[in-house]
Amino acid sequence: MTDTEDLTRRFRSVAALIASASIISGSPTLVDRVVNALSPEAVIRSLGDSLRIVENALKSDREPSIREEKVREKENDEEKTVPTIIIKVKEDDKTETYKIRYASLPSSEIVRDFMEKTYNNVLIARKIGILAQSMILEAEREI
Structure with missing residues (x-):
């Protein structure tokens, strides 16, 4: 395994945090700041904003909401449990559910x-x- 593979595996949950916050906020700004970062400060600011957005959604009893769950899936006639972040956001007059x-x-x-x-x-x-x-693109396809 290369160093990049190790790091993307180790920090997958950080990517999920930023993706979740971006879905909740309905804005690509958080991800864009990280992808285009020229300095660590831009990344740290985006990370802090993401943590705050997700924390507020975790505490909320209405939308947007976020929770972690083990979801049962069937793949190739085999059932398994997959860790999943489930995000519900209100868009127009309906609630959309995103799964990472x-x-x-x-x-x-x-x-x-x-x-x-x-x-x-x-x-x-x-x-x-x-x-x-x-992760955002994949979650949007699963709506």
Whole structure:
């Protein structure tokens, strides 16, 4: 496994956090700031905003809402349980449900490690931003 593969696996939950916040806010700005970051400060600001948005949605008893769940899926006649982030947002007069599969929210230790790695090499954050964008696209296709 290459270093990039290791990092995208290690920080997948950070990508899921940023993707979730972007879906909840209805704006690509959070992801765009990370993907196009020239300095760690832009990444850290986006990460902080993402944490705040997701925290508010977790505490909310109405939409937008977010929760983590183990979802049962059938693949090739085999049933398995997949960690999934489920996001509900109100769009116009209806509620849309987005699912980010094979994802969970990051621990504080993962967030800390991601920030340290970003300060050492901002390209790591840009790769995670691209992963977050792909999660959004995948979640939108599953509506």
